[in-house]
Structure formats: C-alpha cells, structure tokens
Amino acid sequence: MEDYQNKLFPYAYNILGSSDDAKDAVQDVLTNYVSSKKNNIENEMGYLIKGVINQSINIKNRKKKITSDRMWLPEPIATEKADSNLQREEIISYSMLVLLEQLSPKERAVFILKEGFDYSHKDIAVTLDCTIENARKLLSRAKNKLDDPRSEYGLFTRSNVSPAYLENYINIIKSGDIKALEKMLSRDISISADGGGKIKVVSELTIGKFPTSELLFFVYQKFQESQTIQFAIVNHQPALLFFHGHQLVNCQVFDLEDDGIKIRSIYSILDPDKLKTLAN
Secondary structure, eight states: OHHHHHHHHHHHHHHHOOHHHHHHHHHHHHHHHHHSOOTTOSOHHHHHHHHHHHHHHHHHHHHHHSOOSSOOOOOOOBOOOTTSOSOGGGSOOHHHHHHHTTSOHHHHHHHIIIIITOOOHHHHHHHHTOOHHHHHHHHHHHHHHHOOGGGGSOTTOOOOOOHHHHHHHHHHHHHTOHHHHHHHEEEEEEEEEEOTTTSOOSOSEEESHHHHHHHHHHHIIIIITTSEEEEEEETTEEEEEEEETTEEEEEEEEEEOTTSSSEEEEEEEOOHHHHHHHHO
C-alpha cells in the first residue's frame, strides 16, 4: 500500500500544491478502494490514478471557494533526496506550480496529464469522464491562459544552478552592494511572499530591481542576519532555507532566466504549515 501512496502522491500534489491535501486525497481513494468490490478492474493503477485525480480536482474546487486576499504559494518539496521512495522526478517545478494557479482545477489536471505524463486525449477523457473534444478544449484553454514562455519548457524542468551562485548572492546582500545585486536581477524581478496569515510579511508582492533590492537588504538586516542559511533543491529549483536555531522559518525558491545568470522571481514561503515537510 505504501508503494501505491508514493506513486499516487505526485498526481495529487501537482494538482493541489499542498502535501497535506495530496496525502488526504490519496488516503481517501485508497481507503475506498480497499473497502470496495473490485469487479471488472483491469488496470488497478490506472483506476487509482483516475480516482486520485478526480478527488484532487474536487478538493481544489472546494479550496478555491474559500476566497482570500492573501498571497498564496504552493507548498515546497525537497527534490534532491534520492533516498526517498517518493516519485520526486514527477514533482512539478516550483515556477510551473505557481503558473498553474491561473487555471481551473480541471484545466490544470488536463494540462498536467498531457504535458507532463504524455496522456492521450482519449486517456484524459476516460480519466475525467468527459468527451475527447472536451479534453482538447480544456487543454487549449489552459495553454491560452498560461501564455508564458516557462510553460513551454516542460513541467519537470530542472535547474543547473550551483550552490556557489546563491552563495555569491548572499555575500552581495551581506555586503550591501546594491549595484552588484541589481546585476543579478532581471528587469522585471518580483518577490512573492506567503506567510499564510500566521507570519506577517513585509510585502506580499514586490516588483522591480530597486524596490526588490531595498526589500532584500532590509529583510536580511532585520531578520536573516542572525539566521543559519542552507542551500537546497526545491521542486527541482535552487532554494535557500533560513533557520532560526533548529527551526526552519523561511524557504526562498529562485527562478532564473534562460541564461542562468539573472534572477527572474523569488518565491518566499514563511507559512509554518508549508515548511513542515521541508523541515522533516
């Protein structure tokens, strides 16, 4: 059963962007499956994947009805731990998870199945109990909504950024060299911060080189100077983990431009509930 959980988890997490919700979706489907009659089930794994995807869509729809003005970022998952049984290669890159929040849950599921898992339109139609034509329309709508170059690079794009790159980034912030920092930032650099309503953030969204530089210097001097910083790979992207003592208090995920030189986005997760998986 544990093997099923590990294989099914990525499907749920990629739709929900939450580890706890994904585990709940998988557990619900497996519990129902164990207690149900299994007549005429030819493909057990296919049957379970279908159940998990549809359960995840239902959960995502319920969550979306709870409106909030707060910034919401997906829960990060460490993807460099090769010793885990989790199918980490099937976890979507963090930047793509953020982009996919623009889609409806069903559009998101179709996009993930087609672009990430190479499902045919027929297989998608069977999985979502819709027509092939409807599956095509959902995919077309999803692509039109995304309309971002990053959506063309694949869902599981892995970064080649080395720890030395982010070490240099931190050293520049420590030095207070604003010109050197701005050289590392793209023209449209943005920082998104999610405190989950539990941690007060300085700014939920900051855009532009100068405002971003000012914010990074301020946050470092005010909060991070006394913290321990570690390099990590989160959802296949470079990240910095900030610890207050032994407690993980912040995860910053970096999205770089194609040249691998300039930082395009920084996603700062401070919500304690979203840091639990990384901290374990």
